[in-house]
Amino acid sequence: MVKTLLSLPIAAMLSAFALAGLCQASEGLPRASSAPVGGETTIPYGWVDFCNRHGEECTLGKLAPVDVHMTRQVWNTLEDVNAMANGAIEPISNFDHWGTTLDHWDYPVDGKGDCKIYALFKRKLLIERGFPRQALLMTIVRDLNGQGHAVLTVKTDRGDWVLDNLADEVRPWNATGYTFFKRQAQDDPNVWLSLGGATGAPPTEAASQ
Template sequence: MSRIAAFFLSAALVFAGGAAEASGGLPTSSFAVVGGETSIPYGWIDFCQRQPQECSQPVLPSRDVKLDAATWRALNHINAQVNAAIEPVSNYDHWGTMLDHWDYPTDGKGDCKIYALYKRKLLIDRGFPRQALLMTIVRDHEGEGHAILTVKTDHGDFILDNLTNKIRPWTATGYRFLKRQSQEDPNVWVSFAGAAPVVSRAGVARINYR
């Protein structure tokens, strides 16, 4: 099956699944408890230096997505669309460096950060509030660093992940949550309750992403 055909099939299945779930009642999740400010990932700092327009943003009041059938379908569509459109490739194989590189998929390739950043951008372009779309750093099932997108809604916190087309409550991922962007300011990162990320001497958390 061609990559384009696979994308349309995947999108169709997600639309069908999302509509069925919405018609039977919207999903619910809990709200993650976050702590105080923590170190900013090196990749975000580097991304901001190359894409200053993406990071020179005003501080805004916290705001959650109002979850209804339409927004749930949109979230499922974007998650499946991006997962199908990007060819997975490691940071080193892609950029030829061990330094963490965050970017948009300008060449159609990338690792977890590229997926999450692009989902965030497409959702913002569709009118979702920036304050509800939070880049998030976790440890995956094998203890490796992994980036995902948290969507804060009035029904709880949900996760958009490049490893699955299923949007899950944050507690259903099996991940260890370390840090995410502040709702008010995307350039401020906050820890999760109980998380203790390792911080380098430069004050930037070093995580080797898969």
């Protein structure tokens, strides 16, 4: 005989409703793959310099890796933060901004910045909104023009997503056309891991698949 919800124990009923809610929360949400991660590699000079000025960001010790549980609210927050930060910061080159060719990473203290400033600001905003910092990873890539570029990778249980100052939409890491070289380790922001030059499909090709 098929049991109805009315014939189930209260605990089982609650579990059934919780599972139904979880399925509903995930329904229609996008999914991405996870980028292949290799061993330790060199730490960008800009991050070391940033840590010298913002020690509180870099002295937290080891943290257990955590992926963000993707829900509709999480997705909306990622989109909102990405678009808001992109519109709030005036783009300017590292040299024109700081007068040096040395890579300078910082927050947008004067409302201006290049790709690293955008990515750090988005990381900060998401942490303030309760996202685990272990899932918010500074990432070094080469863009569609072959130029060095930085983005923020968000690790979720529905894959790796990129927040990028060159695009207002949040994109799967492998639908950017970028070549991925290195990013922070989840358990330690001062450890950087190789991404092996992994490259995904350009955005136009990924959208047509």
